[in-house]
Amino acid sequence: MAEEENMRRHLVLVKPFSLEDEKYSEHTASNVIRKILSLIKTVRPGSDLTNFQLPPQLNLPRSQLQSYGEMVYSFRGKDLLGECSRRDLPIERFKSVVTWNISTLRPVVVGMSPYNPVLGETHHVSNGHINVLTEQVVHHPPVSALHATHEKEKIDVTWCQYFTPKFRGTYVDVEVKGKRVMKLLNRKETYHMDQPRLVMRFLPAPGAHWAGKVKIKCPETDLEAELHLISDSFIERFRGNNNRSIKGKIFQSSSRDQLYDIFGHWDR
Template sequence: MEVTKGKETKIVLTKPFQLEAESDLEPSYRAPHLLHRLLSLLKNVRPGSDLTNFQLPPVFNFPKSQLQCYGESVYCTSSNLLSQCNSGQSPLDRFTSVVAWSISTTRPTSFGVAPYNSTLGETHHVSKGNLNVLVEQVSLNPPVSALHATDEKENIEMIWCQQPVPKFRGTSIEAQVHGKRLLKLQNHGETYEMNSPHLSIRILPVPGIDWVGNVNIRCPETGLVAEISYRSSHSFLGFGGSRKLIKGKILDSSLLKVLFEVDGHWDKIVRVKDTNSGEVRVIYDAKEAISGLKTPIIKDVERIHSPPLQRWISTSNSE
């Protein structure tokens, strides 16, 4: 992220969103008197209003572009989940690994602060090992971001198109994420289609932020389908309850048969239970996948200043 003070331009990078997101966020990027200021901003906004063009004061932003957030969910992982998707021996093994990879793109965020809105034509490009990721802001009104990524070694391709639509609900803000994600395993001739969960920002009675909604993953070539629900349950007045829940199932659509039941927490452990044998196994461990991530480093500073504005970076553990 470029920050200009007078004639001096400073490049500022922050750690990727990860399990330690709240504790790692630098105090200087936390909004002061958070709840009071947020309520004052929304006092004239009616419930149901579209907040797509709503401008946050800079004090509520931290030095990270929205495009960078999208890209980080793909290239910032501690384990190579993409490789596991490709190495599965059977279509069901590969599909289950794709479900785990999809869950890994769900990252914790910090309440009350947000990344900067991307400008039209802005790009974010990262190379990590054999993985190349390019994200571009292709539309400004409505705001639409497109992502294309390839892994040359694994022969994998990703294509995303996302449009966030935030709406004010009175005591919360729900950012619906429209669009489709495609993951192609070229070696197996399989394409996986999926959507994204929505982001729920709860203001009252207890401030908080959660991913909610239904994610459907399907592979037309194999007929396998996953129906995953992101949930948060709260007890009286919003206190207690269980957050970051995942419930769902994996089924064979051609036979209308449920093969696995999915259960867990996207920020902890997610398990599947074989409906035939009753066997339970872990398919996703958030601590292994999205913990201890390092701040990216810049390898070519000059390209950052080239028009149109681009973010060319490489993660610190890249070869």
């Protein structure tokens, strides 16, 4: 019994998705994009794709719930979540929260999608001091809920979100509805976070990227951040470039005094 319990505790069904995973590269996506284009020939621009089903051969070998869990705990051995509470100064904690939020943005490959979870499906994973539980709580629309804790640093994270994809002719515009809340219980601080949009382009070259504005706010420290994820231009996509850039600022909410600039790329 003890040996069986130990095996269950260390069981890994599918390894976390890697940014350098060549199996699901943009090259792979270009090979399956023809299948997607054939599937959407009958879809009109502006149509809601919430119930649009991909064939099984275009699914990643993981559930959407597992993908959500990986966003919280999988950081190449770094405990970015714990860093949010370990810093002594409020501004340093806020910078760590912004860093963690950006790190949850993972590349999405056009034409490869996780399996849709069924109502009541759950996924649980523990990694170090981090415990993550995800559950599919609504079927129509497909709403997923997440609760994560960091036992050592007393951090509590809750999400509740769902996607509303719409077909725009040459791309799909996916709005992510819902909220993310992080609580640093030892610091008595709460951080509210918005979520960006996801744009999946088919022409002139297949690709997917996060876009739009993200706000992060902590009422207790009077600190706020605005992040802008830059959408690639038509010319850049035609050239095959994907810069995945991000820019923004950290400022005081009450005075609007800017404290830091944010710039770079969200995937590196």
